[in-house]
Amino acid sequence: MNSPQKDANGRDYFVVQGAGTERATVYLQGAHVTHWETASGLKPIYLSPTAVFADGKALRGGVPICWPQFSDMGKYKQAHGVARNRVWSLIGSGKGDALFRLVVGPDDPELPGIHADLIFGLACVGDELDLALTVCNAGVDTLEFTTALHTYFSVSDITKLQISGGLDEARWADNLQNRRVFDPAPIHNIDKEVDRIYFDVKNPVLLHDGSTQISIQGHDLPDAVLWNPWIEKTKKMSDLPDDGYQKFVCVEHGKIQSPVVLGPKEKWTGRQHITCRNL
Ligand code: BG6
Numbered sequence: 207m208n209s210p211q212k213d214a215n216g217r218d219y220f221v222v223q224g225a226g227t228e229r230a231t232v233y234l235q236g237a238h239v240t241h242w243e244t245a246s247g248l249k250p251i252y253l254s255p256t257a258v259f260a261d262g263k264a265l266r267g268g269v270p271i272c273w274p275q276f277s278d279m280g281k282y283k284q285a286h287g288v289a290r291n292r293v294w295s296l297i298g299s300g301k302g303d304a305l306f307r308l309v310v311g312p313d314d315p316e317l318p319g320i321h322a323d324l325i326f327g328l329a330c331v332g333d334e335l336d337l338a339l340t341v342c343n344a345g346v347d348t349l350e351f352t353t354a355l356h357t358y359f360s361v362s363d364i365t366k367l368q369i370s371g372g373l374d375e376a377r378w379a380d381n382l383q384n385r386r387v388f389d390p391a392p393i394h395n396i397d398k399e400v401d402r403i404y405f406d407v408k409n410p411v412l413l414h415d416g417s418t419q420i421s422i423q424g425h426d427l428p429d430a431v432l433w434n435p436w437i438e439k440t441k442k443m444s445d446l447p448d449d450g451y452q453k454f455v456c457v458e459h460g461k462i463q464s465p466v467v468l469g470p471k472e473k474w475t476g477r478q479h480i481t482c483r484n485l
Pocket residue numbers: 277285286356381401402431433458
């Protein structure tokens with residue numbers, strides 16, 4: 207097994223090298239995917255050029271892991287949970303894959319009542335990336351959580367991005383209107399702030415950016431968040447340049463509408479599978 211490396215600031219990261227030129231970079235803090243390059247040389251993941259690499263701070267961009275709650279949808283203080291801020295361990299790696307582990311509890315002041323064993327697995331093969339979060343309830347009580355893989359996708363120009371597929375047929379809640387729920391209404395372009403939770407998304411979400419198509423499918427992560435902060439909210443985010451909103455959209459597969467409920471020793475896995483190709 208290869209070892210993690212240190213960046214110029216002494217922060218640990220691991221490069222998952224595929225059989226060909228495909229590769230992904232994962233920082234141990236948060237088991238946070240920061241880069242992915244496909245075998246065709248495409249780089250579909252966005253990382254903010256002003257992301258802050260610091261202890262206990264989640265990176266802006268890449269793939270933050272939201273656990274044990276998505277946003278404020280749970281009983282914990284921290285929006286999107288603590289997993290994205292904690293330091294994970296590398297526990298295995300092979301050609302094109304790696305496994306990271308985080309154990310929390312049983313006496314964690316930020317997570318009262320939780321004792322859990324988390325494994326994050328990444329596999330990159332050719333033009334495909336598979337991200338899998340497994341949670342095992344290591345405690346004696348029932349464990350309940352919401353979660354999401356909060357993936358930031360690079361786009362060359364948000365106003366030219368075309369969205370199709372799975373979101374078209376799904377009911378959704380608008381985070382900008384107190385989570386009011388709407389019937390399916392296709393959204394094919396983004397031209398303002400968007401912050402929506404789509405429920406029970408069955409088919410892949412497709413992003414068309416010029417000649418590039420990204421296909422994103424959840425497995426046992428039935429919900430999907432579509433997020434772009436647009437102009438005003440971006441200005442308030444110190445870790446995103448003012449024009450940063452033009453360069454990404456988040457498609458975050460999660461288990462949000464209803465929580466995962468695990469009895470003692472029970473296990474759950476949710477996955478996001480991404481394919482990126484030139485058409
Ligand atoms: C999205 C939420 O998942 O994450 C948004 O739906 C939120 O409401 C966004 O603004 C970013 O969250 P954070 O905590 O990374 O700034």
